[in-house]
Amino acid sequence: MSAILEVEHLSATINGQLVVEDVTFSVPGTGVTAVLGRNGVGKTSTMKAVMGLIGRAGRVEFDGHRIDREDTHRIVRRGIGYVPEDREVFAGLTVAENLRLAERDAAPRRELVEQLFPDLVRRAGQRAGTLSGGQQQMLSLARALLNTNRLLLVDEPTKGLAPKIVTEVAEALEEAARTVPILLVEQNLPVIERLAQDVVVIDAGTVVHTGDARSLLDDDEAVHRLLGVHAETTPAPEGAK
């Protein structure tokens, strides 16, 4: 399977501070690739560096094109959708208005979004700022899925959500992954187990492990060494297989 994204020796700085030191990995053209690691190791910064949102150096190739010197606007137009950690929605606008503003394509995929997120259809007239955290996450994902992207970068979509909502977000991502490859930063091991085929583990600004998700999650010693948690002790989200 050829890679849709290849990242080689990526480094990145924020306010002159090196936050990504030397990151190399690739993302296959189908399925979910999870980026794992302890808090503060540079997962979000790696995503931002790929998107050109922070100063970066190294090589990033998307679908055969170098994008490491391109600005964010150009990268987005090439077909990379980004769903940031802080669920950027326009709080003062309604759900419907938030969705309309995200439409970039001539033929936005409204039917797909309505099928994936029926709750958003029911809440079309509700102001986004009054949605729950999980509903805002759905809206944020829906905004990215409206356009025909060729890769989605999704940063910690289940963070801070109740277990039932974690399951709903995981289901939506699972459906979305049938249509677009996803690079997913995620800390919830059962969600990774459910969604990811491949994993990339980052520690202190560099990649310390890549491989298939199943082999890592089955190896409790490796999970503990790399992530500082035990695979078995994490509660499974409702409905997880």
Ligand SMILES: Nc1ncnc2c1ncn2[C@@H]1O[C@H](COP(=O)(O)OP(=O)(O)OP(=O)(O)O)[C@@H](O)[C@H]1O
């Ligand atoms: N705006 C900023 N100014 C200074 N340092 C920053 C800034 N943003 C991030 N950092 C630092 O960069 C490092 C990497 O942060 P990053 O958010 O990429 O980590 P992360 O792996 O995504 O963490 P988490 O899992 O906790 O979200 C951290 O040490 C963080 O404190």
